[in-house]
Amino acid sequence: MSLPGYTNRDNLKAPSSNSKDEKVSENKLKETLSLTNDNTLVIDEGNFYKAVNDIGSNLEKYRSKKVVITGFVFKREDFKEDEFVVGRMSMACCAADAQVMGLMAKGAEAKNLEKDTWVNIEGVIQSTQHSASENNEAFTLPLIEITKVEKIQTPENIYVYPDINK
16 A cells, blocks of 8 residues: 555656746646635545645645545554545556555544545645554654545546556
């Protein structure tokens, strides 16, 4: 499994946040990652791979932004009771290479969600410290502080794919 918010196949370049013209930067962000008029980031099947990678690589650019994301509940033993990854299966070649990819989410609702349940999450992007169980080394991950959870039906296509044409 790749770390939530990261993949090791990431060669994507994010719009520059150091642009002299912040309006151009914000417009570029809207073009690439579906921002609504109220600056809520909408992560769906079409932009999931790119959005999760960009958030993981450029956390400060997204910190405190509102987000809506659809995926399934993925839990591991080393997660806290109120944490899970809202994820999708990322596939570069075939089903045999598919792995979970997504963003950590946290909220009281998490303890009532069973693994593999499909959800639509609304929240705010922040960060958390997480340690890999194999070496206890801590690292910073994006974290969605949940404001709303809605259970949904499993979508027809559960996979997301890297955009190899970019």
